[in-house]
Amino acid sequence: MNNSAISLYELNSLIKGVLSDSIPERLWIRAEMSDVRVNQNGHCYLEFIEKDQSGRTLVAKVRGMIWANTFYLLRSYFENATKQSFSSGLKVLVQVSVDFHELYGLSLTVYDIDPSYTLGDQALNRAAILKQLEEDGVLYLNKELELPLPTNRIAIISSPTAAGYEDFLDQLHKNAFGFVFYTKLFPAIMQGDRAEDSVISALERIYEYQDCFDVVVIIRGGGATSDLSCFDSYLLAASCAQFSLPIITGIGHERDETVLDIVAHTRAKTPTAVAEFLINNLAETALELAEISQDIVSSVVQRLQEENVKLNVFETKNSFVLKGWYREQQTILSSSKVVLIRGMQRIQRENMNKFDLLEEVLSKKSQQMLKMNEERFLQIEESLNRNTQRLLKDESNKLQILEKHIQLSSPENILKKGYTLTMKAGKVIKQSEVLKSGDEITTCFSDGQIDSIVK
Incomplete structure (x- = not known):
């Protein structure tokens, strides 16, 4: 057995110590924000990322967080200065402290932000793509298509192993109305550098059989915002914008919006939300048909009554x-x-x-x-309940520390260490110059006191 070996906790403690000794308490860094989210307590959690020169491959990533009171001030300050929301895709200049925890690893805590360091490469790229699509006159083409009635023949572009795809099918085929949907999967890679070509290839296969479908659904489960960058592609967005069938997207959480979402006919926040949209659309169609049917019946009855009156008049004459x-x-x-x-x-x-x-x-x-x-x-x-218990525990610990501090600072404790206390007429003497010859003084020890006269 190697006696020089150390535990993982000891190793992480060493790393924590080295970082604490070698890195300033606070420093400014440049990075791009990704996966920005705020919890119910107001704390902001995010990832800081850096890409290579091509802007497609991540070269660095670290967790970050902003405490609620700091985040409230920083977000207001940043959004007022830049006129844009504090969200993923922005390249920022932030002041952080580097924290390393033995269990949770490396993270950055944000204390300040420089609003002049504006949009990151991802947001700039997205803005440039949208501008180019608008100049090409194709940005809103797919939105102008009308959904066929009924809309129940669905071409699906998704990874066949994705949980979001299974959730979509389960929601769609087990609808409470008993509506029948006909679905066909066109498999594609939904993440990484190959996603763009893979989705475009799936669209080309659907185009060969476009008469067999009413809409195209592009779905992918949620994930980090940085994983959705493949859907901010000009070629993919242009292909979808000009596609002959309406396209419905459900490729991320509600907080994520890609260029593909913007050009699509309809954007839903998740794959199951896409299924709900299709079910509700078919339910509205069924209700309209029922109303039309009732109107036809009413019209026929009215017409029969009118004709019957005419026949009665004709019969009389x-x-x-x-x-x-x-x-x-x-x-x-x-x-x-x-x-x-x-x-x-x-x-x-x-x-x-x-x-x-x-x-x-x-x-x-x-x-x-x-x-x-x-x-x-x-x-x-x-x-x-958890937060209340934690606060009570924290305050109890603080009281114990204060009590200990008071005990250590008490006169009795100080006298036990060998110090004495000189008093005159019941008042503590702090300076010798206040005494004069003939004054009676009392010197206190830890085990008693002695009266003296100053000469």
């Missing part, structure tokens, strides 16, 4: 000449009315079934929302 003919037409009309009434009754039953289904779905949705809110309140209550 021409009862002698057209009596036989009228009977024949009356029989035909009665048969037609029976057929129409039965048809109307069938349509009304079908509509009532659909309305019952809609009512059941709304009830389930309401129950789900109530359950989600209850879970949310429980989480908030648990968080408040």
Whole structure:
């Protein structure tokens, strides 16, 4: 056994000590912000990244955080100065302290920011792409397409192993209305340098069978914002903007918006949100068809009543000449009315079934929302309990430290160390010049006191 070996904790402690001794307490760094998010307590968590000269490959990445009170001031200061939101993709100049924890590793704590150091390469690239698309006249082309009715033939571009793809299919095919959707996957790489070519290739394959589909769905689960940079591509955005079918995207969390999201016909925040959009769209179509059907039935009934009145008038005026003919037409009309009434009754039953289904779905949705809110309140209550216990523990520790400090600083403790206390008339003597010959003084020791006269 090697006796010189040290534990991992000891190694990390050494690293922490070296960093503390060799790096200034605070220093300014240049970096690009990624995956910026704010928790419920107001603290901001993010990643600082740096790319190579091509702007496509990460060469450095480290975790960062800004405490809530600092973040509130910095964000307001930065946004007022730059007229843009404090978000991912911006290259910033920030003052940080370098922190290394034995368990959580390296991180940077932000204390200040220089607003004059503005947009990063990622945001500049995105702005340039959008400007070029607008100048080319294709930025809003896909948004101008109308969704076919019904919209239930879906071409999907996604990684076949992605959890977001499975969630999308599960949400779509298990919808409460029982709607049938026809889906076809066109596999593609959804992350990294090869994603752009892979998605464009999938679009080209869909174009060969475009008559078989109503829309194209591009989905990918959430992740770090830096992982979504492949969707800020001019070629990919131009291909989607000019595509002959409407494109719906769900390629990140709600806080992420790529160039592809901007040019797409419709943008949803997640793959399951895309499925919900398609289901709701089909539900609206079904409801419109039911309303149209009801309008047709009402119109037919009204027309029959009007024609019946006309026939009665005609019969009165021409009862002698057209009596036989009228009977024949009356029989035909009665048969037609029976057929129409039965048809109307069938349509009304079908509509009532659909309305019952809609009512059941709304009830389930309401129950789900109530359950989600209850879970949310429980989480908030648990968080408040944890924070209260932590604060009480912190304050208890502070009181113990103060009590210890007071004990160590007490006169009795000081006298025990060999010091004495000289008093005159009950007052402590701090300077010799206040005494004169003949004064009576008392000298206090840890174990008693002695009275003396000054000579």
